[in-house]
Amino acid sequence: MHIALASDHAGFQLKEVLKVALTEWGYQVNDLGAHNPDPTDDYPDFALLVCRAVTAGECERGIIVCGTGIGSSIAANKVRGIRAALCHDTYSAQKSRCHNDANVLCLGGRVIGTELAKSIVCIWLETEFSGAERHHRRLAKIQAIEERC
Secondary structure, eight states: OEEEEEEOGGGHHHHHHHHHHHHHTTOEEEEOSOSSOOTTOOHHHHHHHHHHHHHTTSOSEEEEEESSSHHHHHHHTTSTTOOEEEOSSHHHHHHHHHTTOOOEEEEETTTSOHHHHHHHHHHHHHOOOOOOHHHHHHHHHHHHHHHHO
């Protein structure tokens, strides 16, 4: 599986840890930046890069790390076809995939530690969408909102 991975300056250190872990786990990682902890790197720019890679089909899923994960999740969810989930625990990560078919994971580099982040990412990547009718119905409603607004 190809994973688009990016961060702003606040998420840079965690992104680097995740890049190593993802590679060790056998995933192909497209590191879209930031490539250093420059404080002028802004999360919307990197969120857009990840979302474009996912919606273009270059990567199956994306991971964005900023300070809290909030800004990147707001920015990512502005992109049509993106279902970004901000997760700071493994339960939310699992449900974001199983119920919501999230294709982008947002994490807060200043909120969670590296071991928890790796656990969240691992569960998020290993969990499949359930495919249950009720979840398809709800995702169709989300898509309808995207098309109307």
